[in-house]
Amino acid sequence: MFPSSLPKARTLDPHAVPSLRWGIIGPGWIAERFARALKEFTSQQLVAIASRSQDRASAFASKMGIPQAFGSAAELLTSPDIDAVYIATPHNHHYPDGLQALNAGKHVLIEKPLALNAQQARGLAELAKAKGLLCMEAMWCDFLPKYDIITQLLEDGALGDLHTLLADHGEFFTPDHRIFNADLAGGPMMDLGSYLIGFSVKVAGAPVSIHATGQQVPGGVNGQTSMLLTHNNGMHSVLNTTLFSNTPCAAVIAGRDATLEIGGASFYAPGPFTLTSSQGGKVLHFDEPRNRYDQLFHEAVHFAWCVGQGKTESPVRPLSASIDTLAAMDEVRRQIGQVFNEEK
Template sequence: MLTTSLPRPRPVAPGPLPTLRWGIIGPGWIAERFTEALCRHTQQNVVAVAGRTKEKAARFAEKWAIPKVCDDIAALLALKEVDAVYIATPHNHHFPDGLHALRAGKHVLIEKPLALNAQEGRALQAEAQVQKRFCMEAMWCDFTPKYDVLTQLLEQGELGELHTLIADHGEFFTPDHRIFNPDLAGGPMLDLGSYLVAFSVKVGNGAPDTICARGQAAPGGVNGQASMLFTHAKGLHSVLNTTLFSSTPGTAVIAGRKARLVLDGHFYAPGNFTLTANQGGNTLHWQDEGHHYAQLRYEAEHVAWCVGQGLTESPIRPLATTLTTLTVMDEVRRQLGIVFNEEREPRIV
């Protein structure tokens, strides 16, 4: 029998929140939305910014009243008044920038993916342990109220035995977009596919038992489309697709013996879902309100709470979960023959 009401979302910061002094590294599109969420919806304090050029950083600082514009990343990391840094540089910079920040004694929140591969991810985990600093991947969906309600439904077994997960994430990009640039670790896997794989790992409660992937190349030497079939313990199949060639609905379906859960697109973002019983058709609805990028606040507040608790990892998204996601993506890329430039020879940072 379907539950009569949805569970209430639990707080991502269940206690006092310290006000961290944040530095922004990589003042691009997502950093602007993250900074807006901090400035307008939290008590967190953004004190410095560094980018590829000082001019770009200065424009960003002026817009958000950030007091310190740094010439480069090293200058920002040298600031004693910076407690934590949000790293939103291109994907192939996440690992070296995160490593440098940890070595400088800063707590780090690194945009997804944490690194290009699991090996780099493990190196970041090890450095955070050595430095006794907090490190987390900014998989923002994990910290939203919608995802917590979904998590509780799965934990409580409200869908029954799970058999099918179907999800897609495709977007249209013009040829000049960075996602087609092999020098920036382009292709859909790290941008769009990481949401799909992370969702599968979440619903499947760990890495899949088997992985089968097929791909299609895009002009410029990057992968343009990937389709994946994962099989998990207890019979769950994940059917996933990501593409750069066109926009897709971006929906997701989790089908169990008792009920199915349908998430509107984009499934990973704040939004709506419907839980429907297989017998009787009883239905429950989750509906999000407000501007959804404001919910970037939750991952930042969770970081602040964790730092205040003296934690070096998140209990909601521990690095082990991130490393599982990266390991699965490594295998998908192996099957598709996707090798990033930085993987062709060891990086020294």
């Protein structure tokens, strides 16, 4: 039955969760936005930053008001004053940095994707379980108020039987961008495609079949991939990601009873969506400020809540979802012939 109104987002009070002492490994673009969001919207404490360059770590610490700066992850991880570590290093460092943090006894929030492949992700999950520590993928969209409302609509069956999911994520990058660098696990799958496949897995579970085709660029990196995923419930996910062009970055979940369209700047970011009934023309709109990375704080607040509850996995983004996403990405990469240097 089509709802009379949209459900309310089940957001946590940022100041009602434990105030963790955070260290950041990797002072890059996303780390800066993560740090700003925590400082502005939460009671979380940023106490340390680590980089392979002491000068770069010190510059980041000075800019962001972080008291300690280290020239290596190993130095940061020896500090007894750190409860949790946010790993924002390049994709091919997520796994070794995650292992290092867990072995040091730290709860760990790892930027998406959790690892390069499902095998590595399983290794992180097994170590976290053995250590009794929280390990969570920073798939930030899953923790947004918008996504919680969409999750509730799906759980309530507001769309009826699901048949089709359409989503694209394309951005134009110049050839000198690190996303074209094979030494950094380049290509669209880790950066852009993980949102697409993660979204389809969230909506309908792991795919039971995958058909993919890709287009390579000089240097051994994939530049564009199109995918058709079939899920247990019969839903088809039709997905495209490209590094060659800007695309709408929109998504549609089409059910028997209603269709949910996510527009705005990007389907995975703060912004609007519309739910339209299949019959009768009923429409419900959701909108919010399109403040994008300001809302990175939601994942950190949820992470702190999990730590306070003694959880070693997030109920919103369990490691099984991260592993299923990477397993699907593994199969896509197998079909398009994309092998990372670390896998050779």
